[in-house]
Amino acid sequence: MISILHLYKIVEEDRKKTFGFFKKIDKKHFYDFLIEDVWSPELVFRHLLMNIHWMQEKLPGNLSTPSKLAFDLGEEVKDQATLDEIIEEFDIISPILKKQLSSLTAKQEEEDIDMWRGKMQRKVYLVRLINHEHRHLGQIQWLL
Numbered sequence: 001m002i003s004i005l006h007l008y009k010i011v012e013e014d015r016k017k018t019f020g021f022f023k024k025i026d027k028k029h030f031y032d033f034l035i036e037d038v039w040s041p042e043l044v045f046r047h048l049l050m051n052i053h054w055m056q057e058k059l060p061g062n063l064s065t066p067s068k069l070a071f072d073l074g075e076e077v078k079d080q081a082t083l084d085e086i087i088e089e090f091d092i093i094s095p096i097l098k099k100q101l102s103s104l105t106a107k108q109e110e111e112d113i114d115m116w117r118g119k120m121q122r123k124v125y126l127v128r129l130i131n132h133e134h135r136h137l138g139q140i141q142w143l144l
Contacts, residue, residue, distance in 0.1 A: 004109065004126050005101040011134045012094055015048075018137055021144075022083050029144065030083055041140045045086045046071055048133050052093055055129050058113050058122060059100045067093060101126075 022030050022041065033040050039047065049070035056064045066072075067089045069081045109123040 004104065004123060004130070005098060007127065007130050008098065008101055011130055011137070012098075014134065014137050015090065018140060019083065019087050027083065031080060035143065038143070041143070042081060042083075042086070043071075043077060044136050044140055045090075046077065046081060047073075048136055049086070049089055049093070051129055051133055051136075052090075052097055055126055056093075056097060056100065058125055059104070060108055062100065064093070064096065 030042050031040050046069050049067040050072055053064065053066040053070055056062045069086060069089050071077050104122075109121075109126075111122050112119040113122045113125060115125070
């Protein structure tokens with residue numbers, strides 16, 4: 001069976017490949033809204049920084065704060081971040097998340113955690129957010 005950490009590492013590898021792709025093409029594509037009312041790749045990555053924070057919030061002993069580039073759903077973003085700034089943020093927070101995931105015990109994975117609409121098993125929540133990131137990476141590839 002695949003572990004939560006292994007699943008996250010797969011998504012992290014795909015994220016890095018996507019970053020590599022954006023380093024090779026005109027930077028305007030990083031900021032373009034290719035379809036009306038659909039986030040640009042830059043905004044998707046900034047949303048994914050918040051996605052990591054959401055995972056961390058539900059891990060035992062977490063004291064993290066969201067990345068300065070992350071934004072929450074419904075929040076208006078008024079500035080732009082460069083690809084390098086976003087990569088730098090992921091390079092800071094991703095190792096922290098991996099360390100937290102690697103220290104999760106089987107019992108902690110099975111625990112029910114409080115959610116906005118009841119309770120959910122921690123491992124189910126974490127896997128859903130990891131898959132959420134993977135779907136957004138696919139969205140970026142599809143848009144391009």
